[in-house]
Amino acid sequence: MLSSPLAARANDPAAADALFQAAKKLMGEKQFSEACPKFDASYKLDPTLGTLLNLADCYEKLGRTATAWSTWGEAMEKAQRDGDKRAEFARSRRDSLFPKLPxxxxxxxxxxxxxxxxxxxxxxxxxxxxxxxxxxxxxxxxxxxxxxxxxxxxxxxxxxxxxxxxxxxxxxxxxxxxNPRKVKPIEAPPPPPPSASKQRLAGFVIGGFGAAALITAGALEAVALAKRADAGASSACVNKFCTPDGLASIDSARTFAEAGQWIGLGGIVAAAVGVTLLLTAPPAAPSPRPATGAVVPRPMWLSPWAGPNGGGLVVGGAL
CATH class of the missing domain: 3.30.70 (Alpha-Beta Plaits)
Known part of the structure; x- marks a missing residue:
């Protein structure tokens, strides 16, 4: 990467001298606030005792008493290290400032x-x-x-x-x-997700109710059909004219049919929910291999049943 020939760099006597001369000119014009930074920059490029003495004098004239006192002390120590006779001059200037120091x-x-x-x-x-x-x-x-x-x-x-x-x-x-410290509230951990066994159990139970409802609905529809058939086969209804007993049979058939429809609809919904729970349940953790001779529980099983007086669903097994 190329650098400009005018760029200042450490140990650059030429740039340091240019800054020093500019600072001296500003000092002659009593522009101390502008002269001091130039003396400081010049000293960083070429740390000579003369520049440091002028910087201390600039700080003193600017009214920065403590900074001037410290800089006079630094100049005194540098002169002593270099064996320069100006060490005593720097000491006297520093000591003269001490009573004025805030x-x-x-x-x-x-x-x-x-x-x-x-x-x-x-x-x-x-x-x-x-x-x-x-x-x-x-x-x-x-x-x-x-x-x-x-x-x-x-x-x-x-x-x-x-x-x-x-x-x-x-x-x-x-x-x-x-100013008490702000205590960060402790957030409660989120509830754990439902376990696979509980979700499967819920799926079996709800699905079982749905299946039972469907079987019950089918049984009610069968009863309704039987009552309609009885009303038509007997002399209770002839050419759409029915006796009171025939009308009662038809009304009873209609009631059984409507009940079967509503129960069947609920059974379909329950069965769908049960199947969804079973399909979305997370996989169960693998069970440890049973020891020889151990009794292994049967898995869950579901079996519908029907009879002349009704029907239902049997759920069995172990979780």
């Missing part, structure tokens, strides 16, 4: 596991609680964050005066109790 003290009481304190989006270590921390005169973000994402406290802390001391006290346990 300081923040964050006191933490009743700590709770899983709760963090962030200052300007940076997590604070417990070791800094109760310690004076240098802070730039500006607005700062304080956040108390729990491990479930709940923001127990969120506050903008404004620091304006040089040398001011701001103290913040946080009772973590009280904040945690004021």
């Amino acid at each position: 300081k923040v003290v964050i006191n933490v009481q009743n700590e709770v596991p899983g709760v963090d304190i962030l200052w300007d989006q940076v997590k604070l270590a417990p070791a800094v609680f109760g310690v004076e921390l240098p802070a730039d005169p500006a607005e700062h973000d304080l956040l108390v964050l729990r491990d479930d994402g709940a923001k127990l406290k969120e506050e903008r802390v404004r620091i304006t005066q040089e040398g001011a001391r701001t103290e913040i006290t946080l009772d973590i346990e009280a904040l945690d109790k004021a």
Whole structure:
């Protein structure tokens, strides 16, 4: 992949010098807010002591007292490592800022596991609680964050005066109790599907009722036909004229026929439901092979029966 010859890269003295000269020009025009980022970018490309000293001076003129104090200290340490005489200059500039430093003290009481304190989006270590921390005169973000994402406290802390001391006290346990964790409801497991044996039993029973109803309907139709035949064979009805006994026989035949039709219709529906249950029942788990000499139960069986006085259905076997 080709890169542009103007693209900045680490250890690029030429690009670093261009940024440095642009920053110096902005400093002369007192445009400190634009000059500081250029000094910082120049130092990252070519970390020279001169650039770092100018960056610290820029932060100080911009009013970022704590950042300038820290940068002067970094420049002092770099000069000491390099054996540069400017180490004393950096030390004197750093020490002159110390009385002007605004300081923040964050006191933490009743700590709770899983709760963090962030200052300007940076997590604070417990070791800094109760310690004076240098802070730039500006607005700062304080956040108390729990491990479930709940923001127990969120506050903008404004620091304006040089040398001011701001103290913040946080009772973590009280904040945690004021924002109880949301308990996720436990969902009940879905009911288990009906077992194959129960569904088959229901199919046999309902189908048996249907078959019995069909047999009963057939028997009623047979009785109705017999009564009509009796009325026509005797002298009760001649040329569509019937005696009271003949009319009673015909009415009785009609009643038996209608009852047979309704019972037969119900039998068809019940038989269809029973067959559907039997066909859709899940396959039964294979039974263990019986031991030698063990009594094996007979499977379910269904047998209709009919007689001169009625009919029915016999269901037998074992599940």
